[in-house]
Amino acid sequence: MSSAIEEVLNRYGEGGRDQLIPILQAVQEADGHLSRAAVMAVARHLRLPPSKVFGVATFYNQFRFQPKGRFHVQVCRGTACHVKGSAAVLESLKRALKIEAGQTTKDGLFSLEVVACIGACGLAPVIAVNGEFHAGVAPDRVTGILNAYRRRAK
Amino acid sequence: MSTIEVNGRTVQADAGEMLLAVLRREGISVPTLCHMEGMLPTGACRLCVVEAEGVPGLVPSCAFPVRDGLKVQTHSPRAVQARKTIVELLLANHPDDCLYCARNGDCDLQDMAGELGVRQRRYSGGHWDPKVDLSSPAIVRDPAKCILCGRCVRVCEEVQSVAAIDFVGRGTGARVSPAFHAGLNVSNCVDCGQCIKVCPTGALTEQSRFKAIFDAIHNPAKVVVVQHAPAVSVTIGEQFGLKAGTDVAGVLNATLRRLGFDQVFDTSFSADLTVMEEGSELLARVANGGTLPMFTSCCPAWVDFLEQEYPDMLGHLSSCKSPQQMLGAVVKGWWARQAGVDPANVFMVAVMPCTAKKYEAQLPNMLTDGDPDVDAVITTRELARIIRMRGLDLATTEPEGPDTPFGERSSAGKLFGASGGVMEAAVRTAHFLATGKELDMPRMQAVRGLDGVKEARIDIGGTSVGVAAVSGLANARRLVEEIRAGRSDVQFVEVMACPGGCINGGGQPIRCGKDAIKARMQALYSIDRDAKLRCAHHNEQVKRLYEAFLGAPLGERSHHLLHTTYGARRAEY
Ligand code: SF4
Ligand code: SF4
Ligand code: FES
Numbered sequence: 001m002s003s004a005i006e007e008v009l010n011r012y013g014e015g016g017r018d019q020l021i022p023i024l025q026a027v028q029e030a031d032g033h034l035s036r037a038a039v040m041a042v043a044r045h046l047r048l049p050p051s052k053v054f055g056v057a058t059f060y061n062q063f064r065f066q067p068k069g070r071f072h073v074q075v076c077r078g079t080a081c082h083v084k085g086s087a088a089v090l091e092s093l094k095r096a097l098k099i100e101a102g103q104t105t106k107d108g109l110f111s112l113e114v115v116a117c118i119g120a121c122g123l124a125p126v127i128a129v130n131g132e133f134h135a136g137v138a139p140d141r142v143t144g145i146l147n148a149y150r151r152r153a154k
Numbered sequence: 155m156s157t158i159e160v161n162g163r164t165v166q167a168d169a170g171e172m173l174l175a176v177l178r179r180e181g182i183s184v185p186t187l188c189h190m191e192g193m194l195p196t197g198a199c200r201l202c203v204v205e206a207e208g209v210p211g212l213v214p215s216c217a218f219p220v221r222d223g224l225k226v227q228t229h230s231p232r233a234v235q236a237r238k239t240i241v242e243l244l245l246a247n248h249p250d251d252c253l254y255c256a257r258n259g260d261c262d263l264q265d266m267a268g269e270l271g272v273r274q275r276r277y278s279g280g281h282w283d284p285k286v287d288l289s290s291p292a293i294v295r296d297p298a299k300c301i302l303c304g305r306c307v308r309v310c311e312e313v314q315s316v317a318a319i320d321f322v323g324r325g326t327g328a329r330v331s332p333a334f335h336a337g338l339n340v341s342n343c344v345d346c347g348q349c350i351k352v353c354p355t356g357a358l359t360e361q362s363r364f365k366a367i368f369d370a371i372h373n374p375a376k377v378v379v380v381q382h383a384p385a386v387s388v389t390i391g392e393q394f395g396l397k398a399g400t401d402v403a404g405v406l407n408a409t410l411r412r413l414g415f416d417q418v419f420d421t422s423f424s425a426d427l428t429v430m431e432e433g434s435e436l437l438a439r440v441a442n443g444g445t446l447p448m449f450t451s452c453c454p455a456w457v458d459f460l461e462q463e464y465p466d467m468l469g470h471l472s473s474c475k476s477p478q479q480m481l482g483a484v485v486k487g488w489w490a491r492q493a494g495v496d497p498a499n500v501f502m503v504a505v506m507p508c509t510a511k512k513y514e515a516q517l518p519n520m521l522t523d524g525d526p527d528v529d530a531v532i533t534t535r536e537l538a539r540i541i542r543m544r545g546l547d548l549a550t551t552e553p554e555g556p557d558t559p560f561g562e563r564s565s566a567g568k569l570f571g572a573s574g575g576v577m578e579a580a581v582r583t584a585h586f587l588a589t590g591k592e593l594d595m596p597r598m599q600a601v602r603g604l605d606g607v608k609e610a611r612i613d614i615g616g617t618s619v620g621v622a623a624v625s626g627l628a629n630a631r632r633l634v635e636e637i638r639a640g641r642s643d644v645q646f647v648e649v650m651a652c653p654g655g656c657i658n659g660g661g662q663p664i665r666c667g668k669d670a671i672k673a674r675m676q677a678l679y680s681i682d683r684d685a686k687l688r689c690a691h692h693n694e695q696v697k698r699l700y701e702a703f704l705g706a707p708l709g710e711r712s713h714h715l716l717h718t719t720y721g722a723r724r725a726e727y
Binding site: 036039040049050051052053054055058059065 | 318320323
């Protein structure tokens with residue numbers, strides 16, 4: 001177990017089951033994602049079966065189970081972006097990266113996350129890569145945007 | 155008492171009772187999916203909805219307490235239409251492969267669709283083609299057939315306190331799965347099969363390996379030996395329309411021969427052998443200050459559970475192998491040579507009420523000198539399937555006896571099929587071994603019946619021994635915790651993972667009610683009541699085996715063939 005996780009569990013002490021979500025949040029904060037080892041450690045700590053902890057964690061969009069990629073892509077699926085076609089943008093991102101939302105590409109370069117509203121409705125449909133906003137993204141622009149980051153990584 | 159009106163008829167009900175219970179008592183059938191007898195209602199599936207006067211919307215009868223003057227319509231057009239729509243939605247992404255499904259003809263979903271008159275696909279859901287989980291030696295999970303009723307999740311957590319599976323994800327992405335979408339083999343599943351018994355569809359079934367058995371039967375070089383467990387003969391009749399609790403042991407012997415098995419033995423024989431070994435072990439532990447209480451070890455799901463959850467308590471487990479394994483070991487380790495057969499050519503098949511026995515048979519510590527004691531395990535359900543495949547009919551088959559020497563059994567061995575039975579059988583023999591006198595107790599009422607926890611005190615040669623028989627792993631967990639915390643008034647604990655014991659095992663018929671389980675239990679008690687040979691230590695063939703080969707219980711040969719060791723085990727997701 002990483003010391004970061006250990007530190008979180010120590011901080012929460014002998015808490016009850018109601019501590020599950022705050023602990024998961026703190027572990028993700030410290031570790032960037034919820035690894036299997038982390039889920040197992042939390043389960044042991046709270047004396048809960050791992051299936052329960054995993055079940056609860058997967059119920060919430062906020063938890064991710066793979067480390068973030070070097071470029072973390074957030075796709076806004078809020079109302080304004082939806083109206084402007086963000087579903088198609090998400091689809092083309094998934095296809096281009098060959099991953100689902102919540103996952104990370106094998107080379108560790110990109111990870112994909114769906115967010116509710118990013119607060120930039122005027123730019124809809126919008127995506128953010130490591131916090132850089134791309135406005136009015138059409139599905140066919142996705143590859144170009146990703147390639148720009150790939151070049152940056154070289 | 156409340157008086158209510160159902161479909162215009164006056165009906166009496168207890169105040170506060172759930173409406174569904176009243177309807178069932180009155181013989182009014184309303185389909186249910188998430189409802190589970192004896193558990194708190196969740197009201198999740200809405201299939202049981204009915205119309206209640208003065209209540210807006212439909213109400214779920216499983217979670218609707220009756221009150222005086224209540225008026226309900228169970229089959230109003232609105233209620234029926236609502237149910238039908240629910241089933242149609244469940245079918246929207248269900249694979250339409252009933253013909254190829256293990257549950258064809260034995261499926262709640264199929265029945266409901268039929269009863270509600272679903273004749274066409276009105277909704278089409280997204281295509282989903284998940285992998286079937288074949289990783290476990292005992293349980294197969296086909297997520298495509300899962301309708302998310304949650305029954306397996308509840309049994310596994312509430313009855314077994316294992317919680318190997320749970321809901322994962324949400325909304326249209328929700329699934330039932332072990333943690334991390336892992337295979338059951340690496341999860342903490344103990345292969346008890348209780349989830350199979352409650353699953354309304356073919357999403358959970360047992361691993362079937364018929365081919366290996368048929369190959370052996372058709373191979374002239376192989377001597378195929380079969381054993382049937384105590385619970386099987388009082389159950390399998392149900393699958394052929396006989397009344398629950400009918401004992402068909404003789405017909406079963408005859409049928410197994412017709413299927414091509416060369417030798418038909420009775421696992422109750424090796425249950426008697428287990429009693430000799432385990433009774434002696436108990437007395438030795440008492441005499442030598444060994445670890446007490448001693449836990450029985452004939453239920454592999456329980457052994458697996460203890461190895462995973464309480465490795466510090468493994469010293470309590472009897473070192474005896476289970477009757478299934480013992481019989482395999484003496485068939486290959488002794489009988490074969492006596493019969494002039496090369497043990498390598500013996501193929502040992504076990505018919506069990508159990509799925510965990512499939513797991514047990516393939517364990518590395520269940521090999522003797524590198525060869526498995528038991529080569530293949532099939533459940534009661536699978537045997538019924540094989541019998542049907544061969545077009546045999548139990549009703550018209552004349553009974554036959556089992557083969558010697560391992561066909562002889564005491565009724566004590568037969569009692570192994572019910573919770574409390576191992577205890578009762580072992581105590582009879584332990585008493586005799588300790589005092590040279592028979593236990594003056596025709597039956598141990600305190601450890602009989604379907605209760606999950608049964609305790610008693612008995613006197614063995616002046617020593618008062620506390621005994622407990624528990625079934626359902628949640629009950630076992632509670633008792634183990636008590637013992638770990640210092641409880642010291644029990645010396646002998648019997649655990650069976652399945653509620654009520656093997657008669658309600660994970661390999662037994664699906665969709666049977668509590669009455670059938672009671673009837674099977676009663677059948678075992680009747681066999682014991684009427685038997686002349688009621689104690690393991692009077693089984694002539696057991697005595698002969700000791701004289702001719704084993705020596706004394708707990709002796710060197712017993713140790714080699716009939717005993718085993720345990721080790722901590724942890725789910726490795
Ligand atoms: S076999 Fe038993 S332990 Fe395994 S998932 Fe099913 S109910 Fe749970
Ligand atoms: S596997 Fe079967 S019992 Fe479990 S949720 Fe799915 S349909 Fe229900
Ligand atoms: S059986 Fe009543 S809601 Fe499922």
